[in-house]
């Protein structure tokens with residue numbers, strides 16, 4: 001039986017002809033052997049030589065290990081390996097992030113990054129609104145967006161949820177959203193909640209303040225368009241999807257369905273199962289890139305190691321930079337920093353993000369303010385204003401009591 005080698009170390013491949021991925025590998029095997037078993041499993045091979053693999057098939061479809069740098073392996077997958085139709089994410093992921101995670105020969109493996117060739121990118125719409133579209137809707141051309149997550153995350157009635165949203169808007173917030181665990185429970189039916197929130201947003205608008213609220217419509221694939229259409233008809237101005245529980249196909253379906261005309265907010269609940277282990281799983285970077293390709297307008301990317309969730313500052317910064325990368329040909333997507341955020345962290349988050357194009361959100365950091373939601377929202381808005389103006393928070397707090405109280409309570413953690 002003919003033997004094939006997947007090693008092409010040092011080869012320069014045409015980035016338009018290959019989907020190139022980097023993997024961090026932990027193994028007792030020599031790295032070259034591990035890389036070959038990875039390339040074989042994900043493309044033309046399996047655990048043993050096979051009589052059915054012919055050289056011409058191997059040459060056309062076999063993965064190419066083009067680099068090994070310490071424990072990081074670069075693997076180039078020929079474009080011909082991928083389904084070229086719209087909606088190909090499941091098949092793409094089966095190749096670049098499939099069986100490889102369970103191979104015996106590799107103790108741990110993490111997909112660190114993925115570079116999608118033009119021929120695949122063009123099958124995806126990218127954001128319809130993106131940063132510029134969101135800013136236009138909100139009439140907020142420069143300052144970071146500042147939002148909240150309605151808390152408690154479950155248990156509030158539609159009326160109380162709508163009141164929370166209204167109070168947040170009066171406190172100056174530009175965005176609010178449902179929590180990832182709220183969709184259509186009996187205590188807060190989707191229809192009643194959406195209608196009530198739309199009334200709050202309309203009232204705010206009539207009072208001169210623009211605000212968006214993302215209604216979480218995450219549900220089963222066969223229902224998601226119908227539910228989104230209904231939410232829109234009930235007054236939803238933005239829709240939220242829990243991408244990893246609903247699937248990338250959910251974003252694609254919504255982004256590509258012409259009846260859906262509102263921006264998509266992408267939450268990444270469950271990502272920790274994939275992203276948290278620095279040696280195993282899938283980094284947020286390829287997930288963020290896919291969310292953008294599929295059509296997310298705002299994507300959760302982490303708080304740069306500052307908030308309550310585990311996060312690697314440089315990894316989060318890479319996620320943010322990928323949202324702005326213009327070389328991929330899509331509109332830029334709004335990076336959302338959320339999780340344990342309070343006003344005292346806002347300046348550091350903006351600095352670490354390296355951009356004013358960021359949406360900073362606080363649930364507890366608004367609802368936990370001793371003065372209530374409106375004052376909590378004021379504290380967050382003031383922190384964003386201070387950071388935007390380049391004024392130290394403690395200085396700004398001298399003339400902004402809501403911020404002062406927040407800083408006294410939560411400090412600058």
Ligand code: CAP
Pocket residue numbers: 149151153179180268269271300301302303308309336337338339340341361362363364365
């Ligand atoms: C934040 C949050 C977010 C997570 C998501 C929550 O609320 O709504 O879902 O932070 O994190 O329920 O915890 P708080 P990420 O502001 O009250 O912490 O964006 O990193 O996936």
Ligand code: MG
Pocket residue numbers: 149153179180181
């Ligand atoms: Mg949440």
